Amino acid sequence: MSQDKIITIYDIAEKLKLSPSTISRGLQNNTAVNAKTKKKIFDTANEMGYRFNTFARNLRTQNTNTIGVIVPRLNSYFISAVLAGIEKVINGAGYNMLISQSLESSEKEVEYTKTMMHNRVDGLIVTLAADTTNFDHFLPFVKHHIPLLFVDRVIDDENYSKVVIDNSKSGYDATTHLIDQGCKRIVHITGNTLRNVYRDRKLGYEKALIDHGIPVDHELLFETDLTEVSALKSVVKILKMNPLPDGLFVSNDFCAAICLKKLKQAGIKIPEDMAIVGFNNDTTSRITDPALSTINYPGQEMGEAVATNLINCLSNKDISAKAQTIVLKSELIVRESSFRREHKPIKL
Amino acid sequence: MSQDKIITIYDIAEKLKLSPSTISRGLQNNTAVNAKTKKKIFDTANEMGYRFNTFARNLRTQNTNTIGVIVPRLNSYFISAVLAGIEKVINGAGYNMLISQSLESSEKEVEYTKTMMHNRVDGLIVTLAADTTNFDHFLPFVKHHIPLLFVDRVIDDENYSKVVIDNSKSGYDATTHLIDQGCKRIVHITGNTLRNVYRDRKLGYEKALIDHGIPVDHELLFETDLTEVSALKSVVKILKMNPLPDGLFVSNDFCAAICLKKLKQAGIKIPEDMAIVGFNNDTTSRITDPALSTINYPGQEMGEAVATNLINCLSNKDISAKAQTIVLKSELIVRESSFRREHKPIKL
DNA sequence: TTGTAGGCGTTATCAA
DNA sequence: TTGATAACGCCTACAA
Numbered sequence: 001m002s003q004d005k006i007i008t009i010y011d012i013a014e015k016l017k018l019s020p021s022t023i024s025r026g027l028q029n030n031t032a033v034n035a036k037t038k039k040k041i042f043d044t045a046n047e048m049g050y051r052f053n054t055f056a057r058n059l060r061t062q063n064t065n066t067i068g069v070i071v072p073r074l075n076s077y078f079i080s081a082v083l084a085g086i087e088k089v090i091n092g093a094g095y096n097m098l099i100s101q102s103l104e105s106s107e108k109e110v111e112y113t114k115t116m117m118h119n120r121v122d123g124l125i126v127t128l129a130a131d132t133t134n135f136d137h138f139l140p141f142v143k144h145h146i147p148l149l150f151v152d153r154v155i156d157d158e159n160y161s162k163v164v165i166d167n168s169k170s171g172y173d174a175t176t177h178l179i180d181q182g183c184k185r186i187v188h189i190t191g192n193t194l195r196n197v198y199r200d201r202k203l204g205y206e207k208a209l210i211d212h213g214i215p216v217d218h219e220l221l222f223e224t225d226l227t228e229v230s231a232l233k234s235v236v237k238i239l240k241m242n243p244l245p246d247g248l249f250v251s252n253d254f255c256a257a258i259c260l261k262k263l264k265q266a267g268i269k270i271p272e273d274m275a276i277v278g279f280n281n282d283t284t285s286r287i288t289d290p291a292l293s294t295i296n297y298p299g300q301e302m303g304e305a306v307a308t309n310l311i312n313c314l315s316n317k318d319i320s321a322k323a324q325t326i327v328l329k330s331e332l333i334v335r336e337s338s339f340r341r342e343h344k345p346i347k348l
Numbered sequence: 349m350s351q352d353k354i355i356t357i358y359d360i361a362e363k364l365k366l367s368p369s370t371i372s373r374g375l376q377n378n379t380a381v382n383a384k385t386k387k388k389i390f391d392t393a394n395e396m397g398y399r400f401n402t403f404a405r406n407l408r409t410q411n412t413n414t415i416g417v418i419v420p421r422l423n424s425y426f427i428s429a430v431l432a433g434i435e436k437v438i439n440g441a442g443y444n445m446l447i448s449q450s451l452e453s454s455e456k457e458v459e460y461t462k463t464m465m466h467n468r469v470d471g472l473i474v475t476l477a478a479d480t481t482n483f484d485h486f487l488p489f490v491k492h493h494i495p496l497l498f499v500d501r502v503i504d505d506e507n508y509s510k511v512v513i514d515n516s517k518s519g520y521d522a523t524t525h526l527i528d529q530g531c532k533r534i535v536h537i538t539g540n541t542l543r544n545v546y547r548d549r550k551l552g553y554e555k556a557l558i559d560h561g562i563p564v565d566h567e568l569l570f571e572t573d574l575t576e577v578s579a580l581k582s583v584v585k586i587l588k589m590n591p592l593p594d595g596l597f598v599s600n601d602f603c604a605a606i607c608l609k610k611l612k613q614a615g616i617k618i619p620e621d622m623a624i625v626g627f628n629n630d631t632t633s634r635i636t637d638p639a640l641s642t643i644n645y646p647g648q649e650m651g652e653a654v655a656t657n658l659i660n661c662l663s664n665k666d667i668s669a670k671a672q673t674i675v676l677k678s679e680l681i682v683r684e685s686s687f688r689r690e691h692k693p694i695k696l
Numbered sequence: 697t698t699g700t701a702g703g704c705g706t707t708a709t710c711a712a
Numbered sequence: 713t714t715g716a717t718a719a720c721g722c723c724t725a726c727a728a
Contacts, residue, residue: 006410006721008720008721008722009721009722010721010722018698018699019698019699019700020699020721020722020723021698021699021700021701021722021723021724022697022698022699024721024722024723024724025697025698025723025724028723032697032698033697033698034697034698037697037698049488049491049492051465051466051468051488051492052466052721052722053407053466053468053720053721053722054466054467054468055403055404055406055407055412055468055720055721055722056403056407056704056720056721056722056723057721057722057723058403058704058722059401059403059404059407059703059704059705059706059720059721059722060703060704060721060722060723060724061704061722061723062354062704064403066446073432074428074431074432074435075425075428075429075431075432075647075648076428077423077425077428079428080422080423080424080425080427080428081423083422083423084421084422084423084449087422087447087448087449088451091448091460096446096448096463096467097446097447097448098414098444098445098446098447099435099445099446099447100435100439100444100445101432101435103436112439115444117399118399118400118401118402119402119444120399120401120402120403140397140399143397144397144399228631254631254635257635258634258635261634261635261637264637283576283602283632284631284632284635286606287602287605287606287609287632287635287636288635288636288637289609289612289636289637299423300423354705356704356705356706357705357706358705366714366715367714367715367716368705368706368707368715368716369707369708369714369715369716369717370713370714370715372705372706372707372708373707373713373714376707380713380714381713381714382713382714385713385714400705400706401704401705401706403704403705403706404704404705404706404707404720405705405706405707406706406720407704407705407706407707407720407721407722408705408706408707408708408719408720409706409707409708409720410720
């Protein structure tokens with residue numbers, strides 16, 4: 001059997017006594033090819049098991065129809081929502097998606113950025129790793145005018161396009177809500193404040209305190225890695241405090257949910273003794289008892305927005321496409337974990 | 349500036365008064381190139397902003413170093429764990445990963461399978477869409493001897509390699525555990541039983557009932573889409589039953605968690621009035637109150653297993669690689685939602 | 697409507 | 713140790 005042989009348009013041409021160019025055109029449904037011929041070409045192609053070679057085409061046409069995506073990790077509820085959004089738009093526009101996870105390592109991020117470059121992706125979407133401080137690995141993209149966009153965890157630089165939410169405002173809203181509910185000593189558990197998302201939420205938290213005349217107490221700020229272990233440690237620390245805090249703002253629903261459960265087990269009444277607000281509006285937040293107040297964080301929309309923006313960049317032949325920052329709406333969702341009394345009409 | 353021009357090995361060759369072949373060899377760190385020359389080549393390449401063209405290389409070398417992955421959806425806790433496992437192994441072995449989501453549509457699955465073929469992926473990993481019944485779109489892969497492996501939701505055909513858990517046994521274990529805890533009327537909420545995973549869990553559930561002398565009552569079987577809405581509807585149905593069921597086995601932790609919460613709100617005591625077991629060991633299952641008993645479902649390991657298997661296929665030049673089924677261990681984790689009394693030493 | 701010929705950027709073979 | 717040359721499979725002027 002010759003089934004191992006890779007069939008090319010030349011093989012089809014030979015069999016059909018036509019030229020390769022006619023085959024190429026036929027396969028592309030070019031109108032300049034006789035309908036009958038076209039049918040013969042398609043039939044023979046199928047019959048011979050022909051599959052066209054994207055690489056040869058890319059080599060020839062100089063574009064790849066592929067978008068690269070680098071995220072810190074794939075197994076995160078938020079990230080997978082973002083990816084789903086990106087995928088939807090990207091594939092809808094006829095592009096493929098090449099994905100890598102940096103596993104929060106700057107080193108891997110650098111490596112995968114190179115790989116994306118070698119694979120000649122038409123564009124790149126990045127959510128930064130936790131410890132990236134040097135951004136030189138992205139310069140080749142700028143140099144070669146390959147659209148480079150960031151989503152969620154971004155570079156603080158006006159020259160890059162990005163899609164974010166207003167983390168500062170969200171942090172402010174969450175904290176203000178807790179204050180409205182009567183909280184005076186509010187603990188904030190967050191992630192690495194090197195990254196904009198955690199840094200800005202913290203800034204919002206502090207601003208809210210100040211605006212309401214509550215002193216910022218650095219004992220009440222826990223910078224962690226937001227894992228389950230950190231949550232448990234934080235709870236231990238909280239329970240030792242005297243007086244006990246009466247509010248808790250956590251930068252991540254999962255971590256908040258663990259805290260909620262452990263505090264409850266320690267006899268703390270939620271929200272009476274301690275009101276809690278999380279972040280993300282993960283499905284988790286509706287599962288806890290009491291249900292967790294949180295900031296709705298539109299992962300899928302963020303993915304769709306950044307991908308749409310990228311596709312626009314690619315179809316606009318005019319290179320003038322300015323860097324832009326898209327800020328999507330995020331909002332506080334008040335549930336039982338922080339609802340003590342009607343105060344503002346924001347309950348959902 | 350000539351920064352728009354794409355630099356090739358010819359440009360470097362010209363500048364260095366060397367031949368393109370020498371440049372190519374130098375860039376590949378070929379030992380047959382003078383160390384000094386090599387250094388010059390690397391330096392010049394950097395300086396000129398050279399980036400090698402994967403497509404030209406692929407075209408020439410006839411392999412792409414790319415693995416295709418088609419999953420039903422990206423925004424699923426389980427799927428993202430599987431993907432994380434795949435990515436880890438794939439990238440560790442120097443391959444790239446091309447991802448598409450079928451969004452549970454067989455039609456899209458067919459389309460993306462074609463795209464993967466055109467992109468000449470070196471191998472393909474698939475988790476089937478919910479409604480796929482015809483599998484002809486995978487035949488080209490078989491014909492061209494391109495490794496095709498399934499994970500979790502698989503084709504019931506010995507000729508394909510796959511990585512699964514023993515869903516039937518898990519369903520049996522979960523149900524037997526409920527019976528051990530004294531349950532006599534056990535409701536089973538599951539997904540589309542067209543797919544092996546839900547079909548087998550149901551079979552295990554039924555077998556456990558029969559083995560313990562409990563008649564199978566089709567009123568107690570809810571085939572749903574496992575969404576939140578379905579969970580709520582199921583709870584309504586359950587609450588109307590007379591007598592009330594005393595056990596609940598749900599094929600998915602999220603759905604189980606919603607049921608648990610709603611049943612509790614309706615005044616049902618968990619586990620005293622109704623014992624509940626979920627499936628997946630999502631983080632969700634530790635968040636509920638009481639914590640949810642579940643089947644530990646090793647997503648990341650499944651991903652790693654299927655990817656490792658694929659990489660082995662690719663490095664084994666002998667094509668004899670037989671189809672194999674890898675069954676990973678899944679186990680019942682008993683937590684509070686189903687623990688009424690010490691019965692077997694399986695409590696964790 | 698179809699055919700001819702050249703090139704996309706790389707690597708492999710052979711020769712020097 | 714380096715160079716010349718011919719592919720890899722496709723697309724696209726241009727010619728017929």
